[in-house]
Structure formats: C-alpha cells, structure tokens
Amino acid sequence: MHIFKTNDKVIVKYAGLLYSSPDWDWDSFINREALHREVLNDIQSITTDPLLANDLENIIAPIGNQEIWASGVTYMRSKDARMEESKDAGGGDFYARVYSAKRPELFFKSSAYRAVGPGGTVRIRKDSEWNVPEPELVLFICSAGTIEGYMIGNDMSSRDIEGENPLYLPQAKSYDGAAAVGPCLYAPAEPISPDTEIQIEIWRGDVKVFADAILISRMKRTHQELAHYLFMEMSFPTGAYLMTGTGIVPPDSFTLSYGDVINITIGSIGTLTSGVGK
Ligand code: DO4
Ligand code: MG
Structure with missing residues (x-):
C-alpha cells in the first residue's frame, strides 16, 4: 500500500486502485499503530476513484508535521x-x-x-x-x-x-x-x-x-x-x-x-x- 500527498489530498494506492476521502488529514492519517491494517479498514467503506490518477501528477513530499x-x-x-x-x-x-x-x-x-x-x-x-x-x-x-x-x-x-x-x-x-x-x-x-x-x-x-x-x-x-x-x-x-x-x-x-x-x-x-x- 502506497500513501501519496498532494496539496489538498491524501491518496491511497492499494492493489492498483486509488482511494481518497476529504476527511483524511495527513498527520492523523499516517500516525497510527498497525497503519496498513487501519488504512485497509478505511478504504473498505469508500469507492475507488480512477480520476485520482490525475492528482498523482502533482504529488508533494509525503510529510506533514514530522x-x-x-x-x-x-x-x-x-x-x-x-x-x-x-x-x-x-x-x-x-x-x-x-x-x-x-x-x-x-x-x-x-x-x-x-x-x-x-x-x-x-x-x-x-x-x-x-x-x-x-x-x-x-x-x-x-x-x-x-x-x-x-x-x-x-x-x-x-x-x-x-x-x-x-x-x-x-x-x-x-x-x-x-x-x-x-x-x-x-x-x-x-x-x-x-x-x-x-x-x-x-x-x-x-x-x-x-x-x-x-x-x-x-x-x-x-x-x-x-x-x-x-x-x-x-x-x-x-x-x-x-x-x-x-x-x-x-x-x-x-x-x-x-x-x-x-x-x-x-x-x-x-x-x-x-x-x-x-
Ligand atoms: O557521520 C556522519 C554522517 C553519516 C551519514 O550520513 C551516513 O552514514 O549516511
Ligand atoms: Mg547519510
């Protein structure tokens, strides 16, 4: 699972599919124990969005307040x-x-x-x-x-x-x-x-x-x-x-x-x- 950051989105790529939610804030999204399992859980409740491929053209450093x-x-x-x-x-x-x-x-x-x-x-x-x-x-x-x-x-x-x-x-x-x-x-x-x-x-x-x-x-x-x-x-x-x-x-x-x-x-x-x- 790969987690990307853009200026306004957190995007998850898992099994070739792309996911994002407006609720996701970088720092709280990544700062979790058992991160892989937690994110798998998050993406189960949302639908994949192929248009997010366009956002991947504009990724920034995957870092917030770290x-x-x-x-x-x-x-x-x-x-x-x-x-x-x-x-x-x-x-x-x-x-x-x-x-x-x-x-x-x-x-x-x-x-x-x-x-x-x-x-x-x-x-x-x-x-x-x-x-x-x-x-x-x-x-x-x-x-x-x-x-x-x-x-x-x-x-x-x-x-x-x-x-x-x-x-x-x-x-x-x-x-x-x-x-x-x-x-x-x-x-x-x-x-x-x-x-x-x-x-x-x-x-x-x-x-x-x-x-x-x-x-x-x-x-x-x-x-x-x-x-x-x-x-x-x-x-x-x-x-x-x-x-x-x-x-x-x-x-x-x-x-x-x-x-x-x-x-x-x-x-x-x-x-x-x-x-x-x-
Ligand atoms: O001891 C100086 C820095 C070493 C370092 O950056 C490295 O081994 O990668
Ligand atoms: Mg070094």
Whole structure:
C-alpha cells in the first residue's frame, strides 16, 4: 500500500486502485499503530476513484508535521569513506568507534518546510566544493514508537565541510534543500524485506556519471534499534521520519554539479527523482 500527498489530498494506492476521502488529514492519517491494517479498514467503506490518477501528477513530499532525523555510519562503506575524508582533521577514529558502538549516531536532518519532494531540486551549499547525494531508506515511526512505513530519502552531504571537522556535521548536512523525500509513504503489511535494494543513478545531460546499488541487509544495525534510540528520550506527537544511513558513497573524485539529475529507486517504494540546483 502506497500513501501519496498532494496539496489538498491524501491518496491511497492499494492493489492498483486509488482511494481518497476529504476527511483524511495527513498527520492523523499516517500516525497510527498497525497503519496498513487501519488504512485497509478505511478504504473498505469508500469507492475507488480512477480520476485520482490525475492528482498523482502533482504529488508533494509525503510529510506533514514530522521531523526528519538521520542515522550515520550504519554501513561499512560510509565508515570507510568518512575515515578517509576526515583523516587530516584527526577525526577518522570517531567513525570507526561509532560503527561498532552500542549507541548509533543519530542527528537532526530537516524540518518539513526545508525538505524537497518528488521532482524537486536539492541544493549544493555555496560554501562547499565537494558534494554527494546519500541514497537512504527512510523509516516512518509513529508516535507510539513502532515502524509503520518507509519512503526514499536523499541525505545530501557536503563532504569537504564534514571532513574538515566532524563538529561541522550539522552545517554539512542541514541547510535549505538538503533532504529529498518521497515519492510516497509505503505502508506494507509486513516489515520491508532485507533483500530490498537501494539503487542510485546520477545523470549529467545524457551521460550517466555514477550508478551503484546496495542491499539493505548490508546495514550493521537493525531498524528497530535505530527507532529505539531515537524515541528513547524524545517524543514525536505526529511520528517521525528516520533516514537509516547510506551504503553508497561515490569515489572521492566525484562531486555533484548544478543541473545533475539524481534518481534513487527502491523497488517496492518507487523512484525519487531530484534535480540539483543552487
Ligand atoms: O557521520 C556522519 C554522517 C553519516 C551519514 O550520513 C551516513 O552514514 O549516511
Ligand atoms: Mg547519510
């Protein structure tokens, strides 16, 4: 089941059919335990509307009053790349330690108004010269702390700023247009399969300048463990989104350019496409 947001509607796509009701408000609609079962119940009492296909042309980021948080150094590739980029600053050891520590790295990524939806434009900071997208599976955790859904995320990162000093992480990671999310909230009946693959392609005009893929089973930590730490001492009245970390980092010679197009695909969820701008 896929839940889409437009400026004035919440739209559910289930078994190829589309449903919507004027009573549905995004925050209260998604913030429910057993979300898949609850939505199945909701759509039983309404008729499907094929004309909603037109509204799907105008989807926006599937987010209301939820904050977007992020996890770091959850894949070996992220640990290795960060140790390399920060070695001159003496920061390498922190990444090795957090990779194997009991407590994960969690950081605030974006408020909803700063995030970019499907088909939007992510930004490169003007004071940075080395930038990459981080394609990540994003968890939706309802206010009760249970994982109820998933979306695709891009945790845009300024590698030169982060590499200069790990204490610059919030500036390397959080700025206008640094988080892309979408294209929908995927609320399956069962937790997402460990065989799920995250794929990325970066296009510069007609040229594919980077492509890679990784299975989410390569992650060092469990989704429950990340959600548990996020909710341990913080409440989220309308639930929260949590990026689970990247397992894909382009080679050090690569940096994004204005005009690039980034496609991130997770089979069961869809594709999140973003342009890159100033
Ligand atoms: O430690 C810095 C951030 C790590 C991160 O964003 C990731 O591993 O995805
Ligand atoms: Mg990341």
